[in-house]
Amino acid sequence: MTAVNTITPSAADERKIQSVKRMKEIMTAYYIDAKTAAENNKKVAWITSGGPVEPLIAMDVIPVYPENHGAMIGAAKMGIDLCERSEQMGYARDLCSYARADIACATVDGGPIGGLPRPDFLVCCNNICGTVLKWYEVQARYFNVPLFIFDTPFIHTEFSIEAQKYVRRQFEEFFVFLEEQCGRRFDGDRFEETARLSYEALHLWQDILDTTTKRPSPMTAFDAFTHLALIVTLRGTRTAVDYYTQLREEMLGRVARGVAMVPREEHRLLWDNLPIWYRMRWLSETFASHNASLVADTYTSAWSGMGDHFDDKDLVGALASSYANIYINISIDRMFESLKKKIQKYEIDGLVMHSNRSCKPYSFGQYDLQRRVMDELGVPALVIEADMVDERAFSEAQVDTRIEAFVETLRQKRVS
Amino acid sequence: MIAAGIDIGSITTKAVLLSEEGILGSHVRFTGYNAEQAGRTVLDELAAQLGLKRKDIRRIISTGYGRRSLDFADRALTEIICHGAGAFYQNSGIRCIIDIGGQDSKVILLDETGKVKDFVMNDKCAAGTGRFLEVMARALEVDLEAFPVLAVKATSPARISNLCTVFAESEVISLIAKGTPREEIVAGIHQAIAQRVVALARRIGVREPVTMTGGVARNSGLVSEIERELSLPIIENPLPQVNGALGAAVLGLRMG
Structure with missing residues (x-):
């Protein structure tokens, strides 16, 4: 039988992250604001998760993220119903489940919060994938609203001077678009203030993720997935900075007291790709039952990695660089370098890759990365097949066996 | 003990x-x-x-x-x-195991001390597993034990392009309807499974010597097809x- 950790109630209580409560309050307030925007004469823009949000906030537009909503739909286990509905509308099952869930949800105002508020316009940045272009075009037609496409060229080797100029130009066009939509001049000072707040939050987020370099790790990737919500939806606001300051304090306190999220942390693992939102608890408990702690991931650090490009003297240039260099907008070679850095920094024993049916740019190349990690770094790597929102792509018995067998091999490796 | x-x-x-x-x-x-x-x-x-x-x-x-x-x-x-x-x-010489069980297939690599170095499992479907062979035997109305005997008689194996169990079954049924001899269909099924399992093995890199385990390894027709596809002998597991x-x-x- 697999070892089950005996948890005394007080130890379990101590492990609970206290800030979660505050985060839920903030997210509830954020969605109430967004859903009552029209009554308060505020504009709502739907934007992709990796889209440049700072100009929106500077213009008092409320940004809403269909991807964050997709994650909520997944976590609420409402994905199958909405995905099936989109399939009835004629969308292929092979399409991204965030896109399918969002497209279906818009027509029925379903999901855990009764749908997203109607957008005044849409902002689509293609640094995360190509699907978003078609997805946002569909929604622009459905709601009959303008769509701004923010184009970030894929980075094969380096972010060339030409590409930098091009992305900077995208920002200028974006400012003009916003002036047209809001009917007033673009507020440069507010924008700079917002950009600084954004970078402050990104740096705090990196500090939080770095607390897991300590043994035992005070949190796991599953906690990072949850606490990511604010860096996605509220970066550029004082709220996000305050919240992450509080969360960092809590994590540093846990480190000081030696509070471990996985009580008998034996194997330190790195997660690749998006979470499997509808199976977070099961996965977290399954890994913990094997004394395995997912101390880092490539997904939530995609945001903190943006912080590296900060330049207080050239904020537009810095943001251009941050948004273009995002983890899945770079070549396999650069992804490998990033994995390598994480494996060393967090002292990783094994890599767990979620081959996500939905996310093609993230999942394509994983087998090559797996092989390189194993051959060049000598770190075992496991691939599990699933989907972030569509539960039909998940098989518990198979995933369970793979995880258990993977931990068995890690244990054998440790013994030898 | x-x-x-x-x-x-x-x-x-x-x-x-x-x-x-x-x-x-x-x-x-x-x-x-x-x-x-x-x-x-x-x-x-x-x-x-x-x-x-x-x-x-x-x-x-x-x-x-x-x-x-x-x-x-x-x-x-x-x-x-x-x-x-x-x-x-x-x-103790074995370094690679191809295991085809009832509902999945996997490839396991061993180090010199017998520890598992790496493994890979097939996608979550019955394609190329024991269950797949059972479904095909039923469609062909022959005993699974007869598969190796039939396969050796084949001269031009039928092409089974679909490895989804359900689709492959209808492919087999249409081959039967066209009057394709049983032995050609059986050989075609073996080829299709061999190609798939070898692709799986190539994913983690085949290391010699290779053996096969699982109930399906008793099917000598399939084993020789895998040997051909791998261009390597399979060391018999008793x-x-x-x-x-x-x-x-x-x-x-x-x-x-």
């Missing part, structure tokens, strides 16, 4: 009793619908055949999909580590079907 390994698979349940002197015996029965019952019965029947009592067995290790259903087992281990241990016990149970018993013996 005597250790038992019980492998509860999706189609059959296997038991092996092992002592320091060697294998005492093995037994196979259908899993049916109650995995726990199958595991208990297979062990009781094997012990009775050998004139042993339950108390003579010091360690019981369970494996396979039903591994966690046995409350009397000392430990549950995955079939990956058990197939590794079983194949290594039978031949007890492919009970290899996982044997590995479980080996690991049980090691626990002391």
